[in-house]
Amino acid sequence: MDSKLVGKNILVMVEENEQLTIPTFIAFIRQEFGYTITYRKALLEKQWALKQVYGNWEESYNIIPKFLQALQLFVPGTIVRIQTIPALDKSNQPIPNKVIFHRLFWSFKACIDVFAFCKPIVQIDRTWLYGRYKGMLLIAVEQDGTNNIFQLAFAIVEGQTADGHKSIKSAYRRPDSGWK
Incomplete structure (x- = not known):
């Protein structure tokens, strides 16, 4: 039973449902x-099949700048800030002309415009990113006078800051709110 035969059969299954478990694939091949x-x-053939369906991690991160350009083109007024860091070789020396994704911030114009009409408190919520590259998606939200929730801004950051403290997760007041 070679890898090509297993991979092709698992690929069909993964295309239909990528949540299938490894024991399911083993039972299918046995049957x-x-x-x-x-x-x-x-496991290796499922990873191969997932790569065939969705591409690999590096390709996904390499299209982020193009995606952000399209976002700014088709949603005028969108603010985007992306931060990269130098890629390092095995001896921790920078690789010339090569950078890797580090952090990302974005906010849509509509979110920015509604900010002036919201209550004077911003709340930050987070969700963990899973997979090969860990991190967090941060979402800044506010409420208007009728308690509708508005998302203000989004960021993808590392899980912890460099000094070891957990990233932002609590509420902060707006500088112009006048609250103490």
Whole structure:
């Protein structure tokens, strides 16, 4: 039972439902071909199939700048700030002309415009990003006078700051609010 045969069969299953588990793939191959593959082989072939369907991590991160340009073009007034850091080789030396994604901030014009009509408190919520690259998606929200929630800004950041403190998660007052 070679990897190509297993991979092609798993690819069809992953295209239909990427949430299928490794034991499901093992049972399918056993049922279809009368052969039991190892957990490791099934895992590697599922990873291969996911890469075929969605592309790899590096390709996904490489299209971020193009996506952000399109966002600013088709949603005028959108503010975007992306931060990269130098890519390092195995000896921690910078690789010339190569950077990697570090942080991202964006806010839509409509979110910026509604900011003036909201209550004088901004709340920051977060959700963890899972997968090969860890981090957090931060979302700044406010409420208007009728308690409708508006998303103001978004950011993708590392999970912890350089000094080891947890990233922002509590509420902060607006500088112009007059509250103490």
